[in-house]
Amino acid sequence: MTETNPTVLVVDFGAQYAQLIARRVREANVFSEIVSHDLTAEEVASLRPAGVILSGGPKSVRIEGAPTIDPDIYELDIPILGICYGAQLIARQLGGTVSQFEAGEYGRTSLQVTGGNLFDGQPAEQDVWMSHFDCITEAPEGFTVTAATKNAPAAAFENDRIFAVQYHPEVSHTPYGQQTIERWLDLAGIDRAWTMTNVIEEQVAAIRSQVGKGRAICGLSGGVDSAVAAALVHKAIGHQLTCVFVDTGLMRKNEGEQVVETFQKTQGIELIHVKAAEEFFTTLEGVTEPEAKRKAIGELFIRIFERTSGGIEDARFLVQGTLYPDVIESGDKHAATIKSHHNVGGLPEDMDFELVEPLRTLFKDEVRSVGTELGLPEEIVWRQPFPGPGLGVRIIGEVTPEKVLILQEADFIVRDELQKAGLEREIWQAFAVLPDIRSVGVMGDERTYGYPCIIRAVTSEDAMTADWARIPFDVLEAMSSRIINEVNGINRVAYDITSKPPGTIEWE
Ligand code: XMP
Numbered sequence: 001m002t003e004t005n006p007t008v009l010v011v012d013f014g015a016q017y018a019q020l021i022a023r024r025v026r027e028a029n030v031f032s033e034i035v036s037h038d039l040t041a042e043e044v045a046s047l048r049p050a051g052v053i054l055s056g057g058p059k060s061v062r063i064e065g066a067p068t069i070d071p072d073i074y075e076l077d078i079p080i081l082g083i084c085y086g087a088q089l090i091a092r093q094l095g096g097t098v099s100q101f102e103a104g105e106y107g108r109t110s111l112q113v114t115g116g117n118l119f120d121g122q123p124a125e126q127d128v129w130m131s132h133f134d135c136i137t138e139a140p141e142g143f144t145v146t147a148a149t150k151n152a153p154a155a156a157f158e159n160d161r162i163f164a165v166q167y168h169p170e171v172s173h174t175p176y177g178q179q180t181i182e183r184w185l186d187l188a189g190i191d192r193a194w195t196m197t198n199v200i201e202e203q204v205a206a207i208r209s210q211v212g213k214g215r216a217i218c219g220l221s222g223g224v225d226s227a228v229a230a231a232l233v234h235k236a237i238g239h240q241l242t243c244v245f246v247d248t249g250l251m252r253k254n255e256g257e258q259v260v261e262t263f264q265k266t267q268g269i270e271l272i273h274v275k276a277a278e279e280f281f282t283t284l285e286g287v288t289e290p291e292a293k294r295k296a297i298g299e300l301f302i303r304i305f306e307r308t309s310g311g312i313e314d315a316r317f318l319v320q321g322t323l324y325p326d327v328i329e330s331g332d333k334h335a336a337t338i339k340s341h342h343n344v345g346g347l348p349e350d351m352d353f354e355l356v357e358p359l360r361t362l363f364k365d366e367v368r369s370v371g372t373e374l375g376l377p378e379e380i381v382w383r384q385p386f387p388g389p390g391l392g393v394r395i396i397g398e399v400t401p402e403k404v405l406i407l408q409e410a411d412f413i414v415r416d417e418l419q420k421a422g423l424e425r426e427i428w429q430a431f432a433v434l435p436d437i438r439s440v441g442v443m444g445d446e447r448t449y450g451y452p453c454i455i456r457a458v459t460s461e462d463a464m465t466a467d468w469a470r471i472p473f474d475v476l477e478a479m480s481s482r483i484i485n486e487v488n489g490i491n492r493v494a495y496d497i498t499s500k501p502p503g504t505i506e507w508e
Contacts, residue, residue, distance in 0.1 A: 005193070007049050008032040008051045009035050010035070011069060014058065017057070019328065021083065024170045024181050028178070028181060028182045029195060030194055031194045038067075050078075052080050054085070056168065057086070079162075081162075081181075081184045082162070087156075094141075096138050096140035097137045101152070104133035108130075108173060109129070109149050109150070111126050117163075117187055119180070122176050128165075135153070137153055143157045144158060196366065204235055205236075207356060210356060214317055216242075217318060218233060218241060218319035220243050220259055223386055224364075227376055227381075228381075231371065233356060242315070244308050246276055246308070248280045248301065250391045252386070253411065253412040280300060284296060285398070286398060288436075298389065316353065319355075319357075322360050323359050323360070323367060418430050421475045423471065427471075429458055432454065432483075435451070439492055452490065452492035453483055453493050454493075455495050457496075468495075
């Protein structure tokens with residue numbers, strides 16, 4: 001909840017619609033947060049929301065144990081929008097009828113608009129995206145039915161303050177969906193003025209009041225989240241912030257130098273650059289088992305971070321780039337638990353610091369906008385996700401400095417060719433993997449015996465599932481021939497065509 005911006009609460013009923021709805025509301029320049037359906041009316045009132053959206057959820061409100069909300073919420077004089085399950089819930093709790101009709105509706109469906117404030121300015125016939133088994137056959141008393149489809153006689157209904165739609169306005173397959181959400185915000189009288197500039201100003205003030213004259217430290221990983229968090233905190237407290245960059249030697253080509261260049265030289269941030277590659281290579285000698293490798297890298301990282309931050313006098317605050325999806329996923333505060341959390345391998349919880357988390361309310365794309373507005377370079381703002389243990393989990397078997405050099409070169413070519421083809425923002429991650437085998441080849445008249453390299457490129461929304469990217473053959477060909485010609489030690493290139501599941505994105 002922010003102090004100065006009106007907030008729309010999106011009530012989550014345990015499906016994954018709430019996040020998308022919250023993002024659409026934010027796209028309409030209104031701050032929004034996800035809350036659990038078990039908040040009481042009193043708790044909702046104390047959050048002083050400008051509006052409440054009841055999101056989609058399980059298939060039917062009629063099944064036993066289906067989640068509901070405290071009916072007193074309807075009495076709070078707060079504008080409400082019900083979507084899909086939320087619409088059915090409003091109908092049922094306020095005295096309408098939800099029942100089984102001839103058939104459910106799934107996917108693109110034609111909607112006939114018969115009136116209503118919500119649809120002002122929209123065509124009388126339009127496509128919407130449906131996903132329901134039961135339907136609302138009768139709106140509650142005092143409501144007007146404003147739209148219907150073949151199998152949903154009350155596909156939308158409204159009174160002065162409460163609006164409901166059976167379809168999903170938040171998905172891109174509903175062409176007038178965003179317009180509908182924006183119209184509801186306007187009907188609710190909500191000021192649409194939330195921007196990234198607001199976020200920066202507000203967070204700068206919050207950081208100053210939290211940290212006061214204290215000293216904060218921030219671990220930089222080279223990734224976008226810690227980079228934006230650091231830049232934001234630096235804007236707020238300047239030299240009271242010290243960043244620690246543990247250079248493991250397992251980053252991609254030139255990435256270590258780029259972190260130093262960006263933060264120390266361009267942003268003027270106080271940076272301790274710990275060149276720890278040798279220490280990591282020594283620790284990794286002879287370690288081949290994937291979990292042992294991850295553990296060894298993680299533990300050494302923490303030891304070095306603790307050693308370094310311990311030397312920063314009076315540091316009481318630790319800056320972390322926690323994002324909103326992490327907050328929702330870990331079921332913090334009122335946010336519901338949506339899915340199990342991928343272990344990002346961060347710092348231990350028992351470190352004796354007070355946390356500063358200026359990105360806690362933001363989605364990834366919003367963090368990127370903040371980063372751009374703070375003047376961070378595109379290469380950092382648009383960086384693909386990168387695992388904490390770095391190239392260590394992309395070198396199968398023992399990690400050695402020689403193998404890291406080979407992989408850095410091959411990986412650079414993969415990303416360079418992808419960028420030249422203009423595909424890098426469509427691809428979730430693209431990288432090279434170096435397996436622990438060698439094969440025979442021929443170059444010129446010479447027999448070669450070198451490593452193969454595997455190109456891995458996936459499309460994904462959230463890394464929980466992924467598909468192998470259908471990269472055009474000529475782009476793959478350019479990658480392959482450049483890798484073999486330019487990278488000493490590689491004589492063969494393969495493309496990984498495994499989706500997740502059953503594969504994972506990383507190889508270890
Ligand atoms: P997998 O390989 O499990 O990876 O499909 C899913 C996503 O998580 C990234 N990943 C990590 N990120 N620390 C991180 O911060 C880690 O230890 C780690 N391991 C995997 C991976 O790159 C992909 O985006």
